[in-house]
Amino acid sequence: MSSTATKVFTPSGHDLGFGGILWSEWVKLRSIRSTWWLYGMLVAVTVGLGAQMSSSHGYNNEELEPEGVQALGVFATTVSTDFTGLIVSVLAVLFIAGEYGSGMISTTLTSVPRRLPALLGKALVFAVATFAVSAVAVAIAIPLSVAVLSGTGIDIDLGDPLYWRAQLGVVLYLVLTGLIAFEIGAILRSTAGGIAVALGLLLAAPIAFGLLTLGSSQVWIQNVQALLPTELGKALFSHPGRWELIAPGMPMEQAPAELWVLEPWQAGFLLLAWVIALLAVAATLLKRRDA
């Protein structure tokens, strides 16, 4: 062709950066209605169930030792995690797998062609938002629960650091469980499949293991069961007064030596191990697969 020294357009503007990716993912999270619905449900369920459990009069509060009282306080605000764990998981799957379902992923990967920063940014934004919302939910549920329990003659000692450790455990459990579901969604790239597998892990797996341990006294099955996210969560936000609450005045049942009894910090690290392992799988697949 007769190209007479064609001029070439020179683009200008800011480079792609991780800060921009985070901001972008935040815009994505807040510009979808389901985010607000599900986070709203998370707060409502945490606060509502916390208040309801605190007002129940079925406790033998006369006989409770102080330890048991503290465990009761913890129970009142952690019982909702059976539901809120599901809520954050559904939100997490919607957030990541929704990109694939809608085709948005190709827009995202055009902006971030190296791919991994997009996945990490999205996970980070989800984790921070979920931490904030869960912390708010717990922060509302605690004074309400303490006040309601006080009305039934049960006084929680707020100077007990283990009470606060358990409350922090709830927040961490919701963040880490949500991240596990997020990664399941990233691996399966399907909203329906992701929700099915995430709920299977949180709902069906504990039931299945419950049946297995009923039919067998094999300790290793119980040990594997202890590694499920839901069981790790229970260990993470447990309070040492739990036994006192379940069986007041009874001597603590001796667990077989081979049975793993996890400290909260151990449970927390094991949940983190789930998150890191699944993240590695999700990241590898994202890099390898055609979008």
Add this chain to the structure above:
Amino acid sequence: MIEAHSLTKRYGAKTAVDAISFTARPGLVTGFLGPNGAGKSTTMRMIVGFDRPSSGSVTVNGKPYAEHRAPRHQVGALLDAKAVHAGRSARNHLLTIATTHRIGTKRVDEVIGMTGLESVARKRVGGFSLGMGQRLGLAVALLGNPATLILDEPVNGLDPEGVAWVRVFLRSLAAEGRTVFLSSHLMSEMAQTADHIIVLGRGRVIADAPVGDILARAGGDIVRVRSPEVVRLTAILTAEGGAMTSAEPDLLSVAGISARRIAELAAGAGIAVYELTPIAGSLEDAYMSLTRSEVEYQTTQSRAGENR
């Protein structure tokens, strides 16, 4: 600038793109033409790194797409107008992209204005028509004010006014020294927009030439002439060496004589002419003859006799 070298994509035993090499240059609108299934979209997906080439390579503005520090300023791509979350508004969709490169809301509103989306910018994308979705896709491509545009069937679903606008707009972008690379399966559309055409058939480049050359290959233009004195005009044009067919009593399709020469001859003989249209039908014919054996999904003809 887009440069492909022996670019190949195989899906199992099927070769979607078969060692193609081509260049799309700045300052030109390059049309990427081929029947459905020819490998156009797959090629475009490889350019922006959605799909990994089985072999070969492709660069945009000198580098693989993923290696650019500011990808959205280098390339504006419209590969799938439906690559949008239906629950998000058009403006928020643009914001999710703008934020990655710290592009301001001023530019976001600018591209909303350029593509005529002001009235629906805050509505959920789920309710958009095909045409509005396509406009949003163009807004996304333009957002980073990029040096190279890669557009897969950009006028698909647009109304005639929108088609005309895109055509003029793409030409003006190329005139600013940008590379404009767009695909279509319609030759007529390309003939009016592109400077250079690459024809793809079943994963291979079967023509790569300036529009004029592709036209020449068609063996001359056909001109449609409408006149009340068809019989007299036919005699004059036949004497001039033209070949004619007539579909209607007052209509002639003339091959072998330019529209300008027909007008001169008619004026010289005092014949009134209502219409004188050089038509792209010949382009379509050229394209059809180029791609006939390359169409993947043929309708009725058997492929048995073909030597491939």
